[in-house]
Amino acid sequence: MxxxxxxxxxxxxKATGDLPxxxxxxxxxxxxxxxxxxxxxxxxxxxxxxxxxxxxxxxxxxxxxxxxxxxxxxxxxxxxxxxxxxxxxxxxxxxxxxxxxxxxxxxxxxxxxxxxxxxxxxxxxxxxxxxxxxxxxxxxxxxxxxxxxxxxxxxxxxxxxxxxxxxxxxxxxxxxxxxxxxxxxxxxxxxxxxxxxxxxxxxxxxxxxxxxxxxxxxxxxxxxxxxxxxxxxxxxxxxxxxxxxxxxxxxxxxxxxxxxxxxxxxxxxxxxxxxxxxxxxxxxxxxxxxxxxxxxxxxxxxxxxxxAAAQARNEAPQPVQPVATPLVESGMRVMVVDAEPAVRRELRGLLEAAGHLVVEAGNGREGMELALEVQPHMMVLDWAMPEMDGLELVRALRATKMGRGIYVLLLTQVEDDERLVEAFEAGADDFVVKPVRPRVLNARLRAGQRVVRLQQELERDREEIRHFAAELAITNRRLQEAALTDALTGFPNRRYAIDRIQQEWIASTRNRRPLSCMLIDLDGFKQINDSHGHDVGDMVLRQAADALRVALRGQDVICRTGGDEFIVICPDTELDAAMVCGERLREAVEALVVETGGPRLKLTISVGVAVRDASMEDVDALIKRADQGAYKAKQRGRNLVASMQGAGSDESSAGTAGLAV
The missing domain is CATH 1.10.3210.10 (Hypothetical protein af1432)
Structure with a gap:
């Protein structure tokens, strides 16, 4: 799958705001x-x-x-x-x-x-x-x-x-x-x-x-x-x-x-x-x-x-399955549509002698139904038939996707120029005059076979091009994803974060909806790197990222912007709700015990929260306000959620950071 x-x-x-x-x-x-x-x-x-x-x-x-x-x-x-x-x-x-x-x-x-x-x-x-x-x-x-x-x-x-x-x-x-x-x-x-x-x-x-x-x-x-x-x-x-x-x-x-x-x-x-x-x-x-x-x-x-049509198909002596076939080199699937059984028998004999697989239909409507199921390479059909004549059948075939590719040979008793022009304009590819002369019919069939073979070769080339284009699109998509993804945590990277918050800013402007963001710093991360090495530091980052991912709401987007810094974009979110979300993130990381294969480490974060307001001219102002909140949290002892906006909602419970247990 x-x-x-x-x-x-x-x-x-979704961030464009243009989805229905x-x-x-x-x-x-x-x-x-x-x-x-x-x-x-x-x-x-x-x-x-x-x-x-x-x-x-x-x-x-x-x-x-x-x-x-x-x-x-x-x-x-x-x-x-x-x-x-x-x-x-x-x-x-x-x-x-x-x-x-x-x-x-x-x-x-x-x-x-x-x-x-x-x-x-x-x-x-x-x-x-x-x-x-x-x-x-x-x-x-x-x-x-x-x-x-x-x-x-x-x-x-x-x-x-x-x-x-x-x-x-x-x-x-x-x-x-x-x-x-x-x-x-x-x-x-x-x-x-x-x-x-x-x-x-x-x-x-x-x-x-x-x-x-x-x-x-x-x-x-x-x-x-x-x-x-x-x-x-x-x-x-x-x-x-x-x-x-x-x-x-x-x-x-x-x-x-x-x-x-x-x-x-x-x-x-x-x-x-x-x-x-x-x-x-x-x-x-x-x-x-x-x-x-x-x-x-x-x-x-x-x-x-x-x-009735399905039952008739089941009773056919040689049912033909509409499956992909190799290029036509010798025989084709040919359908003969004629109201006269004697004519059908004569044509069947000539066609089978030439190595073709033959399916018959007695009138135009039956021929149309059978053609959609059998998908023949070529149809030989009489012009004059009850219910639906040959010209009507040709027009009906050309109106369907499958029928456009069938080579149609029309049987006629007259060679009147006006009628032949009418037949070609309806979609017929060639004609044979009745009574059928075997050598002329075989020559017409060989000409049609060359056309069918060229069509199949063209379709094979198109299929290869489609396959190549699909693979190229997937490769380009993967390269784009790699360019926008942080390899260590699996989070989107700084480049993605800048583009995404710009999109959310535009959507917020258009819809007049609130937009908040959070900046997260890991407390004491440099000390962990210095004391335990960068391998342990990478483990800390990965496990902290997992804890943050689980604690986030479905609508929030978290990105790693570099080192031990993360940004969380919160669409449709007021300041109070963003503070609650930030507190949930802080608690999730505080409860984390980082397994390193050696010492088990405790970790905390400082979170700065900001919401877009009328004083902010652009995205940079929003990010700067959140960064000021994170600095405020650091100043007050770390392991806090803080904001430079609002009242009475700028901090949460404190904890300890970066200690071995």
Whole structure:
């Protein structure tokens, strides 16, 4: 399993203040639900101040109650049904939807993003109710936010991400995640998982979000909760794509989705009923949230057709698996699509005699479905066919990512210039006149085979370039991390600290939020070095760093700025709270017994604390004020927390420093 996102990178993005975040009443709800003691009455009062959220909350609650229970009609009932974690996450999701319906990323389809996110939420809710992997309310929230990393990248880098999306559309063979990794040193999946973790969702939810678009990389234990949740996300994403796809693509996408549903234990009728419910609720929710929607597919007939198509594949004498194959040198996978069995038999004989593997289809619709599954190198198809003629089939193929790479040979009974021009403009590569002459057909096949081989060689070269670019991006990222990391303690170094506190200063200015910092000196460290040597000094630094790391809050950032000095950056923190945090750090180090393999040493620290105020023109003024606090602590006997600001909060209990025990 590949490692998750480096949280240092996420913290850098978070410090910009530009990541999508909740606002207004939603922010109040989230903060209230995070409190240790919150009454339902108080929470209901805050929720009722936002009528739109009230309606959404009650509808969500009715979506998870049993059919035989009476409907939820009040906020208090909805809170009892959903629980605080689900309410908090729903408030977050709906707040983002309200605030980020539009944006500055030209290539990002905001309306489609929210429609697909809503479909993911509803699909997750319905699937989870049947499979009982997680609670339905949690599933709804998870589905709604599973792809929030895409929105975040569009918000953080509107110009660059728009260009990247356009490049991905123009060159479908390029993976979006590879492009994101090269451009931003992280993917939208990694960013989604990191944002959900930052918002308080447990690891059992965030890890499946990290991998559900590349499930083969996950490596979860079979039968575990993470694996079950991953499969629910995969199935929900597939159902979302079906709902938003064209009618032709819907039929082609259903067989593999039905196969996954069956593997998860969903019977055909039960699955069809679940899909119908998703479609109905999608229309209702879209009206409630003022999102654009289209008529959902007729899932009943779609599931039946998908099952019939799957059964037909299983009965095929030589099923072809769509796996990566070596370069075409002799034979190709060729699909023959013609309504006349006699013509198909004749073509099969000619093609197999030339060493090709042949798959047949009797009409255009069947050919389209089979092509998406088999992924042939070449298709030989008749122009005149019932249901979907050859020209319509060519256009449908070229509208799909997979179909753009298939070499299409069109069979026609006329050589009219206008009709041939129409065929080439639709996407055909070549044509053969009926009745087919074997020597002409073989010559056309050899020409097509050369094109297919060149395409494969080009794809191999592109894959090597993608692989090289991904390795280079990872190497550059590691070099950047090494340049910003202190090798001894593992903390960020002085260079990172300067950049980070500048970012926090900017965010504090923009959001009008407090910003505090602490400067920490190890008391008597020079004496330890002089008495016991630098090796022992390094041990002291490492173990002191570990103690500080454990005692810090999750939002704080600690860096080693040199020697025995550390700085702690405390976003959204007033002076009193920073003093309390500084005291906790002092106590953690004072309680530490440093194991050196020889003498066991005691250690203390002096901490200076400062908060940004109106008199400070820049970051340097804030750091200088904290440094004055640390000097004050040293003057007063060390092992203290001190500040040059505030009253009555400039020191804590004293101790001893640097003594052997």
């Amino acid at each position: 590949p490692p998750p996102i480096d949280m240092n990178r996420f913290e850098q993005l 975040s909740p606002r207004g009443v939603a922010l109040a709800i989230i903060r209230l639900t995070q409190a240790e003691e919150v009454s339902m009455a108080e929470l209901a009062r805050v929720i009722k101040s936002d009528p739109a959220f009230v309606g959404r909350l009650i509808k969500a609650a009715n979506g998870v109650v049993s059919f035989h229970r009476r409907a939820v009609v009040s906020v208090q009932e909805a809170l009892m049904v959903l629980g605080l974690p689900a309410v908090r996450t729903m408030a977050l999701g709906f707040s983002l939807l309200s605030s980020y319906r539009k944006g500055g990323c030209v290539g990002f389809d905001y309306a489609r993003f929210w429609s697909s996110s809503l479909l993911m939420a509803l699909s997750m809710q319905v699937v989870a109710q049947r499979l009982r992997v997680i609670a339905a309310d949690e599933a709804f929230s998870l589905g709604l936010l599973a792809r929030v990393g895409e929105l975040a990248l569009a918000t953080l880098y509107p110009t660059d991400y728009g260009r990247l999306l356009l490049e991905s559309q123009r060159f479908p063979e390029l993976r979006l995640s590879d492009l994101e990794q090269q451009s931003f040193a992280l993917t939208h999946n990694e960013l989604s998982a990191a944002m959900l973790a930052d918002w308080g969702l447990p690891v059992v939810f965030t890890e499946p979000v990290l991998y559900f678009e590349q499930a083969e990389r996950a490596g979860f234990a079979a039968g575990g909760r993470e694996e079950g949740l991953l499969q629910c996300l995969v199935l929900s994403r597939a159902l979302t794509e079906i709902c938003l796809a064209s009618e032709v693509d819907q039929a082609a996408l259903m067989p593999p989705v039905l196969k996954l549903a069956t593997r998860l234990g969903l019977g055909r009728d039960d699955f069809a009923a679940a899909c119908e419910r998703i479609g109905r609720e999608w229309l209702e929710w879209s009206k409630l949230l003022q999102l654009e929607s289209v008529a959902p597919p007729a899932f009943g007939s779609l599931v039946q057709k998908g099952a």
